[in-house]
């Protein structure tokens with residue numbers, strides 16, 4: 001008898017019970033191969049020739065980077081303002097995992113593939129789509145590093161405006177990560193941050209009070225003031241807004257000067273944030289920092305908006321990625337956990353919840369990739385340029401708003417385990433609200449949509465054409481589009497102030513219509529279920545309320561586990 005008890009104890013590690021009915025560890029996996037919606041969307045949007053690079057990064061992100069992400073997230077960055085001798089150093093220290101993740105991402109084009117023909121065959125058709133897919137794969141495992149990666153990517157068009165800053169543009173697109181303290185000449189690659197938000201205003205950047213005073217009449221300025229949110233302060237350079245004599249102006253502020261001295265700005269403290277822990281977000285004071293003008297004086301908003309359009313695209317890709325990872329974790333758990341005699345995955349009500357999440361996730365992924373395709377084609381296609389303009393704001397609003405409730409629902413699929421850090425769901429849950437707050441919060445996106453529709457005929461025309469292109473395939477979609485088209489005509493004829501309050505409801509309906517249009521045109525088996533549930537009323541307000549007419553088995557087959 002004694003021998004039996006000893007054997008049980010040895011196997012379970014307990015002498016009171018054996019460990020049973022727990023799912024196996026979520027195994028490291030190939031995020032590209034496991035995601036048919038992503039692969040199909042990349043091919044449809046013209047990124048197919050980058051498939052080998054994406055497959056490669058899917059394995060790295062789902063393998064090594066997933067493993068490292070735990071340390072990068074848990075061991076939060078620390079600010080060291082002074083060295084032991086009292087010299088000011090303003091250095092943020094990260095766990096080595098953070099640097100390895102940045103190195104892998106930059107080396108594989110997460111920040112640069114769109115721009116660099118000589119490295120990855122980038123800068124050509126499909127490159128934005130492929131880079132967007134890389135960003136989506138990356139964000140699933142380590143969203144904190146996505147912040148400096150997306151800012152570095154998005155800064156390149158602005159830097160390219162100024163011939164004197166060509167080296168900055170080239171090195172921001174280069175496949176090298178160098179976190180050291182050195183001036184640009186000593187680096188093969190650089191990272192770029194962004195400083196707009198000040199204490200008195202973030203959405204309203206025109207209220208920026210920091211000043212930029214020209215030095216001896218050239219293109220060099222000295223910056224005095226502050227930035228209230230300033231993420232990734234260890235970047236090599238920052239695009240900042242400040243008031244120059246000619247008005248609000250965009251400037252590039254390097255961290256190190258050409259002679260190797262630190263530039264004159266101080267990192268005052270790091271923000272103690274809800275989530276996004278691996279990313280350092282700081283407050284800085286500008287104490288006469290040297291900066292180079294980017295674009296004309298007074299054109300700061302126009303210059304930085306070019307950058308922000310791209311970071312907004314990455315917000316929607318990021319939220320879609322968070323949904324995808326949360327869903328993957330939920331399905332993994334439900335397939336192995338049993339309750340009341342069968343697995344959770346086999347329980348009809350849980351199947352309804354999971355199927356609803358699958359529909360939402362695929363619609364988010366495909367819509368974000370559709371916008372990336374439009375960004376790719378925009379330089380030589382007026383329809384796509386108009387579409388990218390308005391769909392970026394619509395998608396940024398909608399997909400980023402959907403993520404927190406989605407992640408919470410996926411978390412609940414794991415029961416109590418989903419509230420425990422080791423499951424990854426708490427990390428995703430803390431991250432989820434951020435994309436809808438920064439880069440222009442929800443209301444700002446809705447007002448931007450309204451402004452584009454009222455003032456930019458190319459954007460309105462592109463939106464209408466996009467919706468028309470999917471007509472005739474689904475009666476619920478056709479009825480939905482007819483109703484919005486009517487409302488649009490009425491709304492757009494009114495004064496901007498009179499219709500502001502209705503803009504969220506308008507943008508929500510447009511977003512659902514655009515998601516449905518993308519799904520219908522793609523031929524995905526989920527299109528019908530999406531249209532019936534989201535447009536045809538076969539659903540309630542929370543996830544898991546699909547009507548019985550929807551074939552959940554067919555929807556769940558998209559996760560490769562039916």
Ligand SMILES: Cc1cc2nc3c(=O)[nH]c(=O)nc-3n(C[C@H](O)[C@H](O)[C@H](O)COP(=O)(O)OP(=O)(O)OC[C@H]3O[C@@H](n4cnc5c(N)ncnc54)[C@H](O)[C@@H]3O)c2cc1C
Pocket residue numbers: 193194195196197200201202203204229230231232273276281434437438439440441442443444
């Ligand atoms: C973790 C983190 C990191 C960040 N990193 C950076 C960074 O690196 N660089 C940078 O420049 N900024 C950064 N930000 C700042 C971020 O971009 C701003 O917080 C955001 O743009 C909102 O600005 P605000 O905080 O001043 O809010 P406010 O502008 O005060 O807005 C508050 C709320 O009012 C709403 N609102 C504003 N105007 C209107 C209106 N006319 N009608 C209706 N509603 C309105 C907004 O949508 C928002 O919901 C970061 C923020 C966070 C949380």
